[in-house]
Amino acid sequence: MILVASYCRVSTDKDDQANSFEAQRRYFKDYITRQPDWELYKVYADEGITGTSTKKRVQFNQMIHDARKGKFKLIITKEVSRFSRNILDTIAFTRELKALGVGVLFMTDGINTLDPDAELRLSIMGSIAQEESRKTSARVKWGQTRQMERGVVFGKSMLGYDVKDGKLYIEPVGAEIVKLIFHKYGIEKKGTSIIARELREAGYLTFRGHSNWSNTHI
Numbered sequence: 345m346i347l348v349a350s351y352c353r354v355s356t357d358k359d360d361q362a363n364s365f366e367a368q369r370r371y372f373k374d375y376i377t378r379q380p381d382w383e384l385y386k387v388y389a390d391e392g393i394t395g396t397s398t399k400k401r402v403q404f405n406q407m408i409h410d411a412r413k414g415k416f417k418l419i420i421t422k423e424v425s426r427f428s429r430n431i432l433d434t435i436a437f438t439r440e441l442k443a444l445g446v447g448v449l450f451m452t453d454g455i456n457t458l459d460p461d462a463e464l465r466l467s468i469m470g471s472i473a474q475e476e477s478r479k480t481s482a483r484v485k486w487g488q489t490r491q492m493e494r495g496v497v498f499g500k501s502m503l504g505y506d507v508k509d510g511k512l513y514i515e516p517v518g519a520e521i522v523k524l525i526f527h528k529y530g531i532e533k534k535g536t537s538i539i540a541r542e543l544r545e546a547g548y549l550t551f552r553g554h555s556n557w558s559n560t561h562i
Contacts, residue, residue: 347385347416348376351407353426354391372420385416408437411446423452424469431467431474438466503551521548525562536562 350372369387376384388407410416419441421427427450428434438448438457447458453469455462488498496510504522506513521543528534528542536559543557550561 345383346381346418348379348382348418348420349385349388349407349410349416350376351388351404351419351421351427353389353401353404368422376420382418386410408441411441411444414444417445418447418449420449420451422450424450424455424466424472425476431471434466435463438463501551518551524548529562535559 352368352372354368369389372387373384376382386407388403390401390403407419411419424434427448428437441448442457447456449456450466450469453465455465455469457463457466491510492498497507497512498510499507501507501515502518504515504518506515525539525543528539529536534542539562540557540559544555547555548557549555550557
């Protein structure tokens with residue numbers, strides 16, 4: 345009996361992607377259960393995480409850790425782009441897993457890393473996935489730049505400003521603190537640590553509602 349793990353990932357937390365996420369989990373569980381010589385070890389799943397880096401993918405890293413411990417012998421995943429959109433990561437991890445005797449089956453791409461020609465095919469598919477990720481990022485940045493040129497504001501609210509529906513609004517209470525900081529720094533010539541101490545002593549609250557001002561806040 346071969347112990348089999350599966351890995352799935354969606355890149356956003358939108359409702360349609362979340363539904364796809366659950367569908368992937370169900371599919372892998374059912375697929376593995378139907379194989380007579382396979383036994384499901386675990387479904388590893390990261391939701392709302394980018395594919396260009398593995399550093400923040402908790403479940404992916406846990407899967408690699410468990411593979412190093414010899415807890416399963418095969419990983420199945422939908423396609424190369426779900427595993428990673430960074431070609432160097434893809435090759436490095438699949439090489440390590442193969443050395444451990446653990447294969448990775450990319451179902452849509454029809455690649456099993458234990459096959460002799462797998463690395464060549466994987467390099468091609470991984471390069472395509474990485475390039476598609478780059479193009480998607482470039483399209484998003486281009487669109488955001490055009491919107492910013494029309495005055496649309498991206499980002500979150502901050503001390504003295506509220507961002508709502510792409511517009512920047514002055515928040516009166518915070519704005520008074522910002523003015524006070526500028527006065528202390530620009531007119532009174534006080535350093536950031538002194539200003540932070542005076543704000544703490546006066547009971548002013550940061551944007552997060554805390555009184556523990558620091559020089560980095562200033």
